[in-house]
Amino acid sequence: MGDYAQPLPVPDPDSAPFWAACREHRLVLQKCAACGAVRYPPGPRCPRCRAREAVWIEAAGRGRVYSWIVVNHPVPKEVYAAEVPYVVALIELDEGVRMASNIVGCAPSAVRGDLRVEVVFDDVAPGTTLPRFKPAPDETR
């Protein structure tokens, strides 16, 4: 912590509860109070029924790799030179929503489609915690 040079999320009124939960190492998702649809990213209305009311539910923090890329070329170089190679993935959470994040805790070459993953919380800067994902324990036996 302290020398994190990469862009940080800027919470807005819709996403602030999500980022606050991440700081507590909890993964939360919005659930529509009208139709029950779980949604991500946080937003003011349900994409299914357009209702405004939502509740925050605790996510299990588990899912699978839906798609991914391995970043080998740092752009901009000054910011990412020390990070490459790294994995940017779309994680399909068990709650049914997809979340863009990183896969950590394994070699980029070990990432594959449907790899089971679980969330880890990375306190990258004061007041900012990013949810990232690592292979689930039953994947690393």
Ligand SMILES: [Zn+2]
């Ligand atoms: Zn709804």
